[in-house]
Amino acid sequence: MPTYNHIFWDLDHTLWDFEKNSVAALEKVYVHFQLAEKGVAAFEEFNINYHKHNDKYWDRFRKGFITREVMRWKRMWVTMLDYKIADEQLAKDMGEAYLEFLPLQTFVMKGALEILEYAKSLGCQQHIITNGFEATQIQKMTNSNMLHYFNQIICSEKAMALKPHKEIYDFALQATGATVQNSIMVGDAIDVDIAGAMNINMDAAWFNPHKIASTTKRTFEVAELLELKSILG
Numbered sequence: 001m002p003t004y005n006h007i008f009w010d011l012d013h014t015l016w017d018f019e020k021n022s023v024a025a026l027e028k029v030y031v032h033f034q035l036a037e038k039g040v041a042a043f044e045e046f047n048i049n050y051h052k053h054n055d056k057y058w059d060r061f062r063k064g065f066i067t068r069e070v071m072r073w074k075r076m077w078v079t080m081l082d083y084k085i086a087d088e089q090l091a092k093d094m095g096e097a098y099l100e101f102l103p104l105q106t107f108v109m110k111g112a113l114e115i116l117e118y119a120k121s122l123g124c125q126q127h128i129i130t131n132g133f134e135a136t137q138i139q140k141m142t143n144s145n146m147l148h149y150f151n152q153i154i155c156s157e158k159a160m161a162l163k164p165h166k167e168i169y170d171f172a173l174q175a176t177g178a179t180v181q182n183s184i185m186v187g188d189a190i191d192v193d194i195a196g197a198m199n200i201n202m203d204a205a206w207f208n209p210h211k212i213a214s215t216t217k218r219t220f221e222v223a224e225l226l227e228l229k230s231i232l233g
């Protein structure tokens, strides 16, 4: 018997290796738009700059200050401004291309497929709750061979709310027929995935591979996905 009947997984940085995949996709953008020839020094530096800006814009998007569409191209726009290139069309094309390349990448987190298989063997129903773009998230899961593990994919567009807001968790419970008592949330973002679940009294396991310090409440904390085995049953 599993300890929890329903596992709600976060996708990016929890199961799907967003960091590695993002670098791989960005490198394809760099090559595709011939940025070296345009004076954008080395890819390594471009990569660092992009991710610095991207973090800032994601935070603004999450807080509701900007739309997804604006975020998609502005993160490229400001990165290119670091190289004194102010070309709005180029930034928009790069933003689009990055989103096309990203879900084609297939790196998964260490132990991801094993723990999904283990939970399946226990008879758990598994679902995704993600703040990412729905079509993109489905492509990622398809290409990295994990889509078949999930019963429901709860995206913010469908739920019309973002984690950590209560509405997306309520929507997820309704869509899956799960209850707070027989469910657990697993995610890497303590103030997003975990805080949101704890807020509705759902158990939550914080996947914290970098061993970041936080005072935010959680039921469990693991540094490796396979440590979840003893928690799940």
Ligand SMILES: [Mg+2]
Pocket (backbone or CB within 6 Å): 010, 011, 012, 013, 014, 187, 188, 189
């Ligand atoms: Mg995440």
